[in-house]
Amino acid sequence: MTQTGGMNGSILLELERPENAGLGKSVKILEPVKTSLDASMQVSWADLIAVAGAEAVSICGGPQIPVRMGRLDALIADPEGELPAETFNALRLKENFSRKGFTTRELVVLSGAHTLGNKGFGNPLVFDNSYFKVLLRKPWTEIGNEMGSMTGLPSDRSLVDDEECLRWINYYANDQEKFFEDFISAYVKLVNSGVNWRTDAAKYSSM
Numbered sequence: 001m002t003q004t005g006g007m008n009g010s011i012l013l014e015l016e017r018p019e020n021a022g023l024g025k026s027v028k029i030l031e032p033v034k035t036s037l038d039a040s041m042q043v044s045w046a047d048l049i050a051v052a053g054a055e056a057v058s059i060c061g062g063p064q065i066p067v068r069m070g071r072l073d074a075l076i077a078d079p080e081g082e083l084p085a086e087t088f089n090a091l092r093l094k095e096n097f098s099r100k101g102f103t104t105r106e107l108v109v110l111s112g113a114h115t116l117g118n119k120g121f122g123n124p125l126v127f128d129n130s131y132f133k134v135l136l137r138k139p140w141t142e143i144g145n146e147m148g149s150m151t152g153l154p155s156d157r158s159l160v161d162d163e164e165c166l167r168w169i170n171y172y173a174n175d176q177e178k179f180f181e182d183f184i185s186a187y188v189k190l191v192n193s194g195v196n197w198r199t200d201a202a203k204y205s206s207m
């Protein structure tokens with residue numbers, strides 16, 4: 001059993017942590033799905049969450065992401081303090097991702113998932129490259145723009161102030177296809193990291 005974090009369903013054991021406030025709602029939505037799937041074929045929380053994320057991206061107009069199945073769920077919670085905080089600047093985000101084997105390019109492309117939701121990056125239900133286009137405009141610096149002051153988390157905003165991140169932000173703002181392409185590989189890497197695979201995992205695939 002891994003104890004290093006990663007895609008292992010341990011979130012079910014960590015819902016009380018302040019950084020996970022709000023995720024209980026998502027678990028509640030997935031619970032009946034899991035119960036109904038389990039009736040025909042046992043599915044782990046880790047697999048269900050990995051597939052649900054990919055489905056959300058695709059339903060919102062993003063790319064189709066192939067998700068391999070066969071993750072085992074952790075029996076104990078992961079160590080605390082491993083998640084990047086929304087207050088982190090680009091340097092700390094880069095360090096945090098790099099410790100887990102993710103490059104700056106992957107940090108930037110994965111952060112593009114924040115195009116979904118209500119943080120001011122275009123239509124909350126559409127997965128596109130608005131995140132990068134909006135970041136380049138820095139609406140939070142526009143005087144008198146009330147919506148602008150609500151745009152993005154401090155961690156999102158900090159990316160534009162980092163030269164290396166800025167290069168990738170420009171790249172994805174100019175080319176949605178490249179964003180989709182790189183998002184697919186980074187998402188697959190994310191949901192396959194820290195995984196304890198079933199020994200018969202090769203038999204399973206969502207696509």
Ligand code: HEM
Nearest residue numbers: 084085086087093110111113114116117118119153155187
């Ligand atoms: C880079 C470090 C990251 C930090 C610090 C971070 C932090 C957060 C926080 C605090 C929220 C809640 C925002 C709010 O509504 O107030 C959020 C939302 C969200 N995050 Fe992240 N996140 C990060 C990376 C990621 C990654 C890698 C993904 C997926 C690949 C992701 C996907 C999302 C999505 C989809 C939402 C919107 C959820 C909704 O509105 O229902 N985030 N993030």
